[in-house]
Amino acid sequence: MTDWLIPDWPAPVGINACVTTRSGGVSVAPFDSFNLGDHVDDDSAAVAHNRSALxxxxxIQPAWLKQVHGIDVVEAAPAEVLQADASWSKTPGVACTIMTADCLPALFCNKAGTQVAAAHAGWRGLAAGVLEATVDSFADVPxxxxVWLGPAIGPQAFEVGPEVRETFMAKHPEAADAFVPGANAGxxxxxxxxxARLRLAAHGVTAVxxxxxxxxxxxxxxxxxRGARTGRFASLVWIEAR
Structure with a gap:
């Protein structure tokens, strides 16, 4: 048994989503146990086993990405690993897949249930507009x-410098409310x-x-x-194959 998460969101019938956790795999510490990242120095055979189990x-057919903290959005392609930080799909059984270990995973679908997407939003990608770019991959109005926002680093643990605050405030002054002074000076x-909610709302997305x-x-x-040498969990969304 695993403790994987099923997102609680009003997705249309036929839209499925899942977030894996650390449990249910074969990787050993510090990647224990369901590590899906093939770029973190885990044993490649263990990662392959975990991905096969997924x-x-x-x-489903996961479409893995080489994530680079950018804003490129591509069509999900299970047969290759594309460099991008978001993907979309209209093909049943193909899962838009994001790997994270503190960055924000965001899952998307349209109300018609004909398209899904997933985005990887660290603060750089978030500030650059990866969520907005993903919304724009839909022909639908925002x-x-x-959108469903998955597990990410919480506000009690996400310490940043003033340059991060200034980057967000340059486009949205109201972003100041998302920052509070930390214990460390400056x-x-x-x-x-x-x-994320602010950026999505400003782009016309009301269902988050x-x-x-x-x-x-x-x-x-x-x-x-929590520990720089660590694995990656996945957030996936797909149209159910009928």
Whole structure:
């Protein structure tokens, strides 16, 4: 048995989503146990076993990405690993897949249930507009797109410098509300969920769900800030194959 998460959002019938956790795999410490990242120095055979188990359990074809903290959005392609930080799909059984260990994973679908997407939003990608770019991959108006925000580093653990605050405030002055002074002089504690909701709202997205699960505090998830040598969990969304 695993403790994987099923997002609680009003997705249309036929839209499925899942977030893996650290449990259910074969990787050994510090990647224990369901590490899906093939770029973190885990044993390659263990990662391959975990990925195969993911495919079998969910009966999907994950489309993995080489994530680079950018804003490129590509069509999900299970046969190759594309360099991008978001993907979209209209093909049943193909899962848009994001790997994280503190960054924000965001899952998308349209209200018609004909398209899904997933985005990887660290603060750089979030500030650069990766969520907005993902919304724009839909032909639908933004108000017809539904978003679920997955587990990410919580505001009690996400310490950033003043340059991060200034970057967000340069486009949205109201982003100041997402930063509070930290314990260390000149530093701020950032609420990545609040920042994501602000960016989405400004882009016309009104249906945003999820948020609030901190990867740093919840040991079900891998967290880079809790231990830099760590694995990656996945957030996936797909149209059910009929």
């Amino acid at each position: 495919n079998s359990r969910l009966r 108000s017809d797109v539904i 530093k701020f504690m950032a609420d990545i969920y609040q920042l 769900y999820g948020g609030g699960l901190s990867t740093f505090n919840d040991e079900r998830f891998f967290s880079y800030r």
